[in-house]
Amino acid sequence: MSDSTTAAPTEKLTKKQLKADHPTWCPACGDFAVLASFFNVVQKLGIPHEKICVVAGIGCSSRFPYFVNAHGIHFIHGRALPLATGISLSRPDLHVFVFGGDGDGFSIGGNHLNHAARKNVNLSYVVMDNFVYGLTKNQTSPTTPIGRKSKTDPRGAIDRPINPMAQLVASGATFIARSHAAQVKHMNEMFERAILHPGFSVVETLSECTMFYPGAFDDGNPRKGGAFELVDEETQEMDSIEAAMGLTADLSPGKFGVYYETQRPTKNELEREWLTDAQSKIGDATQKDLLRQRFASMR
Amino acid sequence: MSQTTAPSSDTIRNAVIRLAGNSQDGIQSIGAFLGQLAGSTAQDVMTYMTIPSTISGGPSIFQVHLGSGEVLHPGDEADTLVAFYQHSYDGHLHTLKDGGICFYDSDNVEELKEERGIIHIGVPFTSATIEAIGGNAKSRGKNIFVLGLLCAVYQLDRERISEIMSAKFGKKSEDILRNVMLAFDAGYAWPVHDIEHMPMAPGENAAEKRLSTDGNTMLALGLIAGGVRYGAGYPITPWTSIMEFLRSELPKYNGMFIQCEDELAAVSMAIGAAYSGHLAITGSSGPGLALKSEAVGYACMAEIPLIVVNIQRGGPSTGLPTSVEQSDLMQAIYGSPGDAPRIVLAPRDVEDCFYTAIEACRLAKKYSTPVLILSDQAIATRLEAFEEPDLEKHWVEPTLDLTEEDADWKPYPLDKITRHSSPGSRSSQEKYPVVTGLEHDEWGHPSGNPLNHEKMTAKRRDKLIDLANSLPTPEVHGETSGSLLFVGWGSTYGPIKEATDRMISEGHKVGSINLRHVHPLPNGLTDLFEQYDHILVPEMNDSGLYGYGQLATLLRAKTCNGKIESVNKVQGISFRVLEIVTAAEALIAKA
Ligand SMILES: Cc1ncc(C[n+]2csc(CCOP(=O)(O)OP(=O)(O)O)c2C)c(N)n1
Numbered sequence: 033m034s035d036s037t038t039a040a041p042t043e044k045l046t047k048k049q050l051k052a053d054h055p056t057w058c059p060a061c062g063d064f065a066v067l068a069s070f071f072n073v074v075q076k077l078g079i080p081h082e083k084i085c086v087v088a089g090i091g092c093s094s095r096f097p098y099f100v101n102a103h104g105i106h107f108i109h110g111r112a113l114p115l116a117t118g119i120s121l122s123r124p125d126l127h128v129f130v131f132g133g134d135g136d137g138f139s140i141g142g143n144h145l146n147h148a149a150r151k152n153v154n155l156s157y158v159v160m161d162n163f164v165y166g167l168t169k170n171q172t173s174p175t176t177p178i179g180r181k182s183k184t185d186p187r188g189a190i191d192r193p194i195n196p197m198a199q200l201v202a203s204g205a206t207f208i209a210r211s212h213a214a215q216v217k218h219m220n221e222m223f224e225r226a227i228l229h230p231g232f233s234v235v236e237t238l239s240e241c242t243m244f245y246p247g248a249f250d251d252g253n254p255r256k257g258g259a260f261e262l263v264d265e266e267t268q269e270m271d272s273i274e275a276a277m278g279l280t281a282d283l284s285p286g287k288f289g290v291y292y293e294t295q296r297p298t299k300n301e302l303e304r305e306w307l308t309d310a311q312s313k314i315g316d317a318t319q320k321d322l323l324r325q326r327f328a329s330m331r
Numbered sequence: 332m333s334q335t336t337a338p339s340s341d342t343i344r345n346a347v348i349r350l351a352g353n354s355q356d357g358i359q360s361i362g363a364f365l366g367q368l369a370g371s372t373a374q375d376v377m378t379y380m381t382i383p384s385t386i387s388g389g390p391s392i393f394q395v396h397l398g399s400g401e402v403l404h405p406g407d408e409a410d411t412l413v414a415f416y417q418h419s420y421d422g423h424l425h426t427l428k429d430g431g432i433c434f435y436d437s438d439n440v441e442e443l444k445e446e447r448g449i450i451h452i453g454v455p456f457t458s459a460t461i462e463a464i465g466g467n468a469k470s471r472g473k474n475i476f477v478l479g480l481l482c483a484v485y486q487l488d489r490e491r492i493s494e495i496m497s498a499k500f501g502k503k504s505e506d507i508l509r510n511v512m513l514a515f516d517a518g519y520a521w522p523v524h525d526i527e528h529m530p531m532a533p534g535e536n537a538a539e540k541r542l543s544t545d546g547n548t549m550l551a552l553g554l555i556a557g558g559v560r561y562g563a564g565y566p567i568t569p570w571t572s573i574m575e576f577l578r579s580e581l582p583k584y585n586g587m588f589i590q591c592e593d594e595l596a597a598v599s600m601a602i603g604a605a606y607s608g609h610l611a612i613t614g615s616s617g618p619g620l621a622l623k624s625e626a627v628g629y630a631c632m633a634e635i636p637l638i639v640v641n642i643q644r645g646g647p648s649t650g651l652p653t654s655v656e657q658s659d660l661m662q663a664i665y666g667s668p669g670d671a672p673r674i675v676l677a678p679r680d681v682e683d684c685f686y687t688a689i690e691a692c693r694l695a696k697k698y699s700t701p702v703l704i705l706s707d708q709a710i711a712t713r714l715e716a717f718e719e720p721d722l723e724k725h726w727v728e729p730t731l732d733l734t735e736e737d738a739d740w741k742p743y744p745l746d747k748i749t750r751h752s753s754p755g756s757r758s759s760q761e762k763y764p765v766v767t768g769l770e771h772d773e774w775g776h777p778s779g780n781p782l783n784h785e786k787m788t789a790k791r792r793d794k795l796i797d798l799a800n801s802l803p804t805p806e807v808h809g810e811t812s813g814s815l816l817f818v819g820w821g822s823t824y825g826p827i828k829e830a831t832d833r834m835i836s837e838g839h840k841v842g843s844i845n846l847r848h849v850h851p852l853p854n855g856l857t858d859l860f861e862q863y864d865h866i867l868v869p870e871m872n873d874s875g876l877y878g879y880g881q882l883a884t885l886l887r888a889k890t891c892n893g894k895i896e897s898v899n900k901v902q903g904i905s906f907r908v909l910e911i912v913t914a915a916e917a918l919i920a921k922a
């Protein structure tokens with residue numbers, strides 16, 4: 033997301049200013065790298081400290097707000113997006129960042145994702161996808177691959193995982209990217225572009241749960257013998273739904289980078305337009321006068 | 332009115348008119364016109380209607396109670412019945428009082444029952460309207476014909492009603508307005524032979540600025556006056572009209588109302604706006620409130636001011652979507668996981684919706700907690716006339732406080748009521764808060780410390796005890812001591828008050844109170860109840876496994892008073908005055 037009201041770059045924040053509690057994540061959890069990358073980008077973009085608003089639902093990844101020294105709100109499981117929508121629409125001066133897991137975003141909150149995307153709400157959303165339920169200790173998640181054993185699938189997962197990238201394209205998100213927590217530079221770039229994008233921007237970040245699903249993303253990590261293949265933005269048609277859908281066909285490990293990027297009026301703009309219009313028709317009347325006029329019409 | 336053949340010089344003080352037809356015949360608009368007329372001529376009015384729950388329409392009624400003085404209920408029985416069809420006639424004749432008047436459409440109603448001295452007056456509504464308007468009018472306009480007929484019979488202010496109709500139809504087209512006037516005049520001029528005209532006495536409700544509208548409109552306007560500028564919702568009957576209204580009105584007030592994908596999103600979005608520093612509202616009816624309950628509990632825990640409107644309807648699940656009931660009280664008070672104290676208010680009538688909404692706004696801000704407003708289908712949809720609110724006294728300017736927080740500010744202080752620092756506010760400590768639903772310490776850090784949980788639970792509870800201590804004992808209508816006290820909440824107010832007056836006039840020593848603050852309850856109730864031999868709580872909910880309605884159960888828990896008894900009704904319709912009187916007399920006689 034980006035907003036035209038962003039003030040001229042203020043004094044850049046230091047990492048020390050941005051750090052809050054030490055994360056309670058397990059050692060080497062992929063989420064550490066996501067946090068570090070978020071700090072990098074916020075520092076670089078020079079967002080005023082008090083205008084940062086970090087929002088999350090419930091999960092290991094959703095603990096994010098406690099680890100950032102900024103206005104934050106830790107909400108209930110699956111509802112971070114509608115909450116963040118309320119913030120974004122009512123406070124255009126803020127920079128709204130939503131963080132959460134695959135269970136939070138694609139399962140319990142799955143329908144909210146569709147609607148925040150189609151409404152093109154101005155905010156940035158990072159899904160820290162670890163293909164598992166971390167906080168509740170190793171149950172199958174909506175992105176768990178078929179055959180993977182968990183506490184709720186002792187014989188291996190049998191349900192076809194959802195395809196988050198295809199879902200995002202289909203539901204109308206205007207900036208859709210995919211990254212890997214082991215690739216910090218790439219994450220930095222994706223987060224920065226997501227933040228600068230006007231409208232609903234999502235970065236699905238493969239973030240390893242070292243506790244319950246170690247090695248889940250080795251196939252996308254060259255240091256572990258995998259391949260980190262990038263989307264070729266020179267040849268890829270960035271605002272083509274068909275082209276983006278093409279990329280979503282294979283996500284194991286698939287390509288990394290921006291899958292789809294387009295410009296469409298945000299819900300924030302469209303709602304404000306109505307507001308401004310209504311205001312201009314009112315002229316000099318105060319709000320109290322308006323209510324009085326309404327009473328007069330009810331006599 | 333009591334006489335059916337009143338000489339035209341005599342006036343009547345009350346008239347209960349029941350219009351029975353199909354919803355597509357526009358009987359609601361006859362009722363609405365009569366309501367608006369009463370409001371603007373210093374008369375009082377209360378209406379009652381049934382709405383078929385199918386879109387294609389179907390049998391439907393609209394009852395109007397007009398009065399020169401105060402009107403407290405839509406009328407136990409009708410003085411006049413207007414029957415459009417045979418099924419309307421057959422289905423509603425029993426609601427007409429002995430010796431009442433029945434106007435029926437002689438084009439549609441063929442079989443009459445001669446009973447109880449009822450006076451039948453056949454008028455060809457359908458063909459007379461076609462004749463008056465001419466052309467291809469079909470059956471459209473017969474509602475207006477009937478309106479004209481009623482205006483003549485009750486000698487209502489013809490000029491004023493013409494103005495109201497012009498205002499309504501003139502906007503549409505000249506043609507429509509001309510047809511409307513033709514139909515009205517034809518009805519007005521129709522010769523009615525068997526009865527004399529029964530002119531309504533002039534209104535005694537002196538206030539010069541009187542409004543007439545329904546409860547949902549008044550609730551929405553009260554929210555605006557109280558400072559609400561943001562909201563979110565999902566449609567469900569009978570809540571929907573509030574969200575429709577706010578969606579179109581709030582932009583004028585520099586606010587916004589968002590239609591969401593479901594109730595979970597709606598309450599979350601409203602909490603987002605509230606967290607951002609605005610006064611925000613979400614709302615629904617019973618099933619939708621159930622979906623919101625996790626997030627409402629979050630707002631209790633995180634101490635976020637939030638207004639949640641619930642327009643109660645009938646039954647669990649989809650139940651009776653277009654009927655009235657008061658069965659969501661326990662859900663409103665306790666419907667969240669864990670100990671999640673919140674405030675619950677109930678308006679008693681249409682006018683009170685406005686003031687209850689303003690009170691909800693005040694309390695949500697003062698106590699930084701959710702406030703539920705429990706209205707019901709009857710108040711939501713019926714029309715009443717009342718004095719225009721004085722905005723000089725009641726208007727609250729919305730604010731967004733982004734002042735920098737002092738060095739000693741904390742989000743969850745144990746010794747003070749929480750006052751959040753909205754995002755965008757700077758912190759002089761360079762330390763920003765996280766608002767959370769996890770149990771937390773004073774700084775909002777998650778904490779599993781057992782004693783901390785106990786202290787924080789007490790913090791969230793004690794602020795409501797503080798509120799309870801500040802609430803005055805509700806004013807008693809009638810006798811302040813004696814044989815019986817009625818205790819009601821919400822829309823039972825009117826019938827209970829009327830029942831009280833009737834019993835007093837029959838020599839009983841009774842009084843009644845209506846509780847706007849249903850949670851927490853005012854402290855003075857315990858002593859007040861001691862002043863009576865019996866306490867009777869009429870409620871439109873079930874008496875449950877232990878024999879007491881939902882409020883009665885709470886009152887028993889609060890006061891330990893074994894005299895508290897219940898009278899319950901779950902028919903999807905409001906109490907009749909007589910039902911309340913009968914229950915009270917039986918209770919008094921038993922002792
Ligand atoms: C309404 C509700 N249902 C269930 C839970 C329990 N719960 C907490 S987190 C979670 C799943 C978390 O998985 P994910 O979103 O993938 O986050 P991760 O821990 O993997 O980062 C569940 C089921 C809850 N807190 N609330």
Ligand code: SF4
Pocket residue numbers: 056057058060061062063092093162166167240241242243244
């Ligand atoms: S359980 Fe997994 S996701 Fe959660 S903190 Fe540990 S490693 Fe990270």
Ligand SMILES: [Mg+2]
Pocket residue numbers: 091133134135160161162163164165166173
């Ligand atoms: Mg997960």
